[in-house]
Amino acid sequence: MKNIIIYLIITICLISGIWLGINNHKEEKKGKRSTEELKLKKLKNVNKEIDYFRDEHLDRYIAYQEKNPSLKTEDIIKRVNIGLDKSYYEETKKTPYHNKDYILVNKYISMEDNYIPNHLEDLDLSYSRSGMKLVHTAKTALEKMVTAAKEEGYMIRVMSSYRSYNYQVNLYNKYVQNDGKEAADTYSARPGYSEHQTGLCIDIDDGIVNYTDFEQSKSFKWMQENAHKYGFILRYPKDKSEITGYTYESWHYRYVGKKIASYIKKHNITFDEYYVMFIENKY
Ligand SMILES: [Zn+2]
Structure with missing residues (x-):
């Protein structure tokens, strides 16, 4: 018992x-x-509407919103996904997208030191400085664009295009020596972070004014209206420095393909935003 x-x-x-x-x-x-x-x-439950909302960033979204109360919730999500709540080069990753028109390179995403894009081809001297190269698809699109511009009486000349990792090492070091690291970082990319290493972008002038004054030229106006039709975008626009991380460059154009270029133009966004909305984790 x-x-x-x-x-x-x-x-x-x-x-x-x-x-x-x-x-x-x-x-x-x-x-x-x-x-x-x-x-x-607090984020207006945008997670239900926005498919690029990332649960793991929830606390970062909240913190960024507190610091930037005037921003739209959608923009908070985009900017944190880009990495803008952190300092440039603070937390970086390597791009998973090699040899794609939609490869993104910025102050948060880099390429391997030894990354050399496939199908690099020489540019013709009729529209380029000597020794310039681009990836085949970008070159083909560029030639169509140059021809169309010429038919309408505008000159587009390539002053810089593909740059190797080592080239960027020398260029960046030279800028640092002249202006100091902080200043150099505002206008030059660190090696591995330069879009020029993708072989998909060009610095251009009109054959008359210096390329840094390209904005003053008639060719610039033509580019504003037509570049997207050939798959090119103005990569670092005037009013978007805080998103791209670069000061305005009226001469720097990036090939992304017609579909992406047209969307970016129509919605007046940057490629960095397009990337987090439509590319990242989706391909
Ligand atoms: Zn450039």
């Missing part, structure tokens, strides 16, 4: 212990869920 009572007591203790344990766990889970729900509410 005594044994039975002891046995019963032990069983009751065990069962209630388990029950309490389960309940505690449930409460904990509920607590966690409601904090998350509160955070999402």
Whole structure:
């Protein structure tokens, strides 16, 4: 009899212990869920509408929103996904997209030191400085664009295009020596972070003004209206420095293909934004 009572007591203790344990766990889970729900509410529950919303960035979204209360929620998501809540070069990753028109390179995403794009071809001297190369697809598009511009009386001349990693090492070091690292970082890319290493971009002039004054030329106006039709975008626009991380470059154009270029032009966004909206984690 005594044994039975002891046995019963032990069983009751065990069962209630388990029950309490389960309940505690449930409460904990509920607590966690409601904090998350509160955070999402602060972000107007955009996670339901925006498919590039990333759960793992939730706290960063909230922090960025607190610092930038005037920004639209959608822009907060985009900017944090780009990495803009962190300093340039603070937390970087290597691009997973080699030899694609939609490869993105900026102050958060770099290429391998030894990355050399496939199908690099020499540019013709009729529209380029000597020794210039581009990836085949970009070169073909460029030639169509140059021809179209010429037919309408505008000159487009390539002053710089593909640059190797080592070339960028020398260029960047020279800038650092002249102006210091902080200043150099505002206008020059660090080696591995230069879009020129992709073989998909060009610096151009009109054969008359210096390329840094390209904005003053008639060819610039023509490019503004027509570049997207050939798959090119103005990569570092005037009013987008805080997104691209680069000061305005009226002469620097990037080949992304017609579809992407047209979307970017129509919606007045940067390629960095397009990338986090439509490319990242989707290909
Ligand atoms: Zn450039």
